[in-house]
Amino acid sequence: GRMTNPCDVDIHPLSLQWFRKWLEKEYSSIERLNLQWETLYDGFDTVMPLSFEQVRKNTKKPLSRWNLSRWMDFRHFMDFQFAAVLSELVLYTNTLAPGIPAGFVGGQGPGPWGGYDYAMLCRAVQWMEAYDIHGTNEILRSWWNADRRLRMQTFFSSKNPKLDSWFLWYYMVHGNQAVIAWPEDWFHTGGGDIAPHILANKQTFKEIQGEISKYIVNPKTLSDPDPIGIYYSHPSIQAGWAMDAIVHGKTWIKRTGTLDNENQTMGVLRKVWCKTLEDLGFQYDFVSYLDVEEAKVNLNKRFRVIILPKTVCLSNKEADALREFVEKGGVLIADYLCGILDEHGKGRSQGVLDDLFGVVREESAGYMNGKGLTEIDGEKYKKPYLQRFTYYKNARRYKEIVVFERGTRDSRGANTLMENTLKKGRAVYLNLSPLEYWNHVRRFSIYGHEWRKIISDILSSSGLQPRVRVYENGNSPNMIETLWWKHNDKQYLCIVKNPTEKKELAKLGDAIEGITGQTVNILMKFPNPVELTNLRTMKQLGKGRDFHDHFNPWEANVYWVKDKTFQ
Structure with missing residues (x-):
């Protein structure tokens, strides 16, 4: 498919009819539309959208004199149309399978083509598998946090066990409830046996689907961001x-x-x-x-x-x-x-x-x-x-x-x-x-x-300070991300490597380990005394402000934080 390639206008009579009704609702009068578009239409029944090629010819003007209205209004309508059709499909699917959430796979990054206005999509469907392009995973987390609608990623093995392990841990501690695995070309060897790079992560597959994941994927566990x-x-x-x-x-x-x-x-x-x-x-x-x-x-x-x-x-x-x-x-x-x-x-x-x-x-x-x-x-x-x-x-x-x-x-x-x-x-x-x-x-x-x-x-x-600072071999910042989750009166802290892209596989220098680096010592410094327990090892690290622990850059650490200031 064309995915998010430029696909300019849909001038099918039914689409145009819907577009014109939508414009009439948006502008209420043809005079207001003409003023905005700088056009001279007699009525909404003759209004036509503008292609980007026509828009492009006027982009040499100063930005304050640009007018993208005819093009952007149609793009906005196409986003609305896509979301509206999805909403209808969700409602119909819910009648066929009550209680089963309905959504779609293959979500692309936000852009003007393909219907990917996430503010609309988040209202239209009940779950989504969206490729993590331009922050889609964090966008969905933000707007689906209260009801924890299902988010998931597609997993393709890189054939590097550490990188695969990092991927699974990273998205689990970011609140994704599942991954969709397409095993062709990487799950088996040529002879049909399970590939060595998959077997190498046997314990990882087992652990992230076990007790440790329940702290995060529990539908009553909510992301707890800063304000x-x-x-x-x-x-x-x-x-x-x-x-x-x-x-x-x-x-x-x-x-x-x-x-x-x-x-x-x-x-x-x-x-x-x-x-x-x-x-x-x-x-x-x-x-x-x-x-x-x-x-x-x-x-x-x-x-x-x-x-x-x-x-x-x-x-x-x-x-x-x-x-x-x-x-x-x-x-x-x-x-x-x-x-x-x-x-x-x-x-x-x-x-x-x-x-x-x-x-x-x-x-x-x-x-x-x-x-x-x-x-x-x-x-x-x-x-x-x-x-x-x-x-x-x-x-x-x-x-x-x-x-x-x-x-x-x-x-x-x-x-x-x-x-x-x-x-x-x-x-x-x-x-x-x-x-x-x-x-x-x-x-x-x-x-x-x-x-x-x-x-x-x-x-x-503005009165904001990090709730914890993490030092890797004495170095901060260090490509380590801290994530906070809450479940009623319990507070969980996750730490995971946070590369710009998946390029930082080996050691980066300045004492920063990449995803495929070696086990490191970390120091976690809290502003107030807390009690800290590593939920993977179940080791109680005690009470205080400073805590030392080990960290594998291709995995994640998950902690239970008892903090009297937490509400």
């Missing part, structure tokens, strides 16, 4: 794809799903923010733009900090909700290009939250080195990751990190880390793009150190 939200804006994903596709010219149709997975700026940036927080010892939840738009979430009750990753599209309702979040004491962080387009993809002269952040932008100065808008250049997909940033050359950097908006300033004349207070809260506009953090060399070099310090300082001043 940090990462904003999920699907309109921004659509507009971000358009920015990425500019470099392809007329060949944008050849930007396959595979190419996009490796070069989608919005997707990689989402993963960078996840890895940044994880490296700092925090967990988070994603915030659905639909929940905010529809006032279905109390932001101040759930979050102390909300991060807006390149959230270029924001509606006035979303902006009002985020403004209220700050007024009531929340901390709002935007990296760059915040709210310049509305939720349909139409430009504004100034960002809808510029006054909240206390910034003024001069768009004529351009972005990065002033010569382009695309960050990860998909035309250079065959080159190493760090060589794909065409417009980073000669761009200004702040502590090694690229400054994105050349003409944005605050009242003091600052161009980065601009901060503004409003009533009980504050808003921070970084004007930095941390995309290079996705390269593991950058992640564990001075670049990564500077980036983490910037974010750590903001979180610390």
Whole structure:
């Protein structure tokens, strides 16, 4: 199938009829639609969607003068249509097999093609096997935590026992209740016997399906993140794809799903923010733009900090909700290009939250080195990751990190880390793009150190500190992720290796072991005294703030934490 390859418009009469009714409900009058689309339709019955090829020809304008509305509205409708059909199938399936959840396999990463708006999909189905592309696993965890709907991954053996073991442990402690195994080509040897690399993990297969998994996969065990939200804006994903596709010219149709997975700026940036927080010892939840738009979430009750990753599209309702979040004491962080387009993809002269952040932008100065808008250049997909940033050359950097908006300033004349207070809260506009953090060399070099310090300082001043710090052979950060789960009055801590990608297989240097490294000694430092028990060995490690233990980088450790401050 085409998966998430560009497949532009569906102009079947039935689809167009549905689209036009949907538009009439969205806009209520043809005059409002014409104003938004800059068109002259007499009525909804003649409205036609726009292909990306027509949109592409107008992307040379300044971003504030872009109007992607005709294209983005149809993409939004196609996402809605896909989710609506899935909802019907789920309801029908439930009549055939009451009590059995209904869902689908093969979920792709968020993008403008194929129907993968996860804010809609999460409302449509009761379980999903989604490839962990651009953070889908953490998105599903965030929105399916309360009722623990089933999440699972597909398992293909790498034929490396340690890497296979890590995969199974990693997704188990991340709350996945199962894996789907496709055994062809790797389960058996040519003679039909079970392959040695499978037999080598006999104990792993047994253990992760035994007692240890019950602590995490129990439907009453819930993820227990820190009060940090990462904003999920699907309109921004659509507009971000358009920015990425500019470099392809007329060949944008050849930007396959595979190419996009490796070069989608919005997707990689989402993963960078996840890895940044994880490296700092925090967990988070994603915030659905639909929940905010529809006032279905109390932001101040759930979050102390909300991060807006390149959230270029924001509606006035979303902006009002985020403004209220700050007024009531929340901390709002935007990296760059915040709210310049509305939720349909139409430009504004100034960002809808510029006054909240206390910034003024001069768009004529351009972005990065002033010569382009695309960050990860998909035309250079065959080159190493760090060589794909065409417009980073000669761009200004702040502590090694690229400054994105050349003409944005605050009242003091600052161009980065601009901060503004409003009533009980504050808003921070970084004007930095941390995309290079996705390269593991950058992640564990001075670049990564500077980036983490910037974010750590903001979180610390917001009253947030990690619940535990883990040191590997005295080194931190160390590619170890800490995850917290709770079951009634019990609290569980899991630690697991957290590579940028599966490339960090051997020792990385700086005393950091890769997944296929050797057993290491770890030190866990808690801010308050706790009692700690290793649930795999059932060894009671005692009471205190500092604990030593052994850790196999290809597995995970699971602990029961007795903490008097836990509620």
